[in-house]
Amino acid sequence: MKRPVKKVKQQAGQRGWEPLLELLRTFRDDRDWKQFHNPKDLAAAIAIEAGELQEHFLWKTKDEVAADLVAPAKRQQVVDELADVLICSLLLADCLGVDIDEAVRAKTAANARKYPVSKARGTARKYTELD
Numbered sequence: 860m861k862r863p864v865k866k867v868k869q870q871a872g873q874r875g876w877e878p879l880l881e882l883l884r885t886f887r888d889d890r891d892w893k894q895f896h897n898p899k900d901l902a903a904a905i906a907i908e909a910g911e912l913q914e915h916f917l918w919k920t921k922d923e924v925a926a927d928l929v930a931p932a933k934r935q936q937v938v939d940e941l942a943d944v945l946i947c948s949l950l951l952a953d954c955l956g957v958d959i960d961e962a963v964r965a966k967t968a969a970n971a972r973k974y975p976v977s978k979a980r981g982t983a984r985k986y987t988e989l990d
Contacts, residue, residue: 876949876959883950901951908947912940 887893915937916924927933952959973986982989 876952880949880953883946884953887950896950896954898951898954901947901954904947905944905951908940908943912937912944915940 887896915927915933919927928937949959951957952962974989978989979986
């Protein structure tokens, strides 16, 4: 049964990611791809798509990257690869039953404990090197 891809608007009471997840589930299910969406393959897809995103920056100077990101066609390629990483990540979270909102908030809180502003502000050092 073919259904057109529709824009999913956030309904009252729906939490942040649910409209996107519903859009992705519909897209996936219309193509009978759920059978391929297991944790191993979705994790691999994230890594592969992240590599394709990195290709747009590899061996380029900051100025070359900046120029690419203002060129509409090149910027769109980067946006498309970023979207692929996010799509695969959202589908993996869905596959694992992870509440994305909760997971991101919990991880941010954990990072805040590992990287207190008083020690981490303005430095890229790992938390084990902040003392």
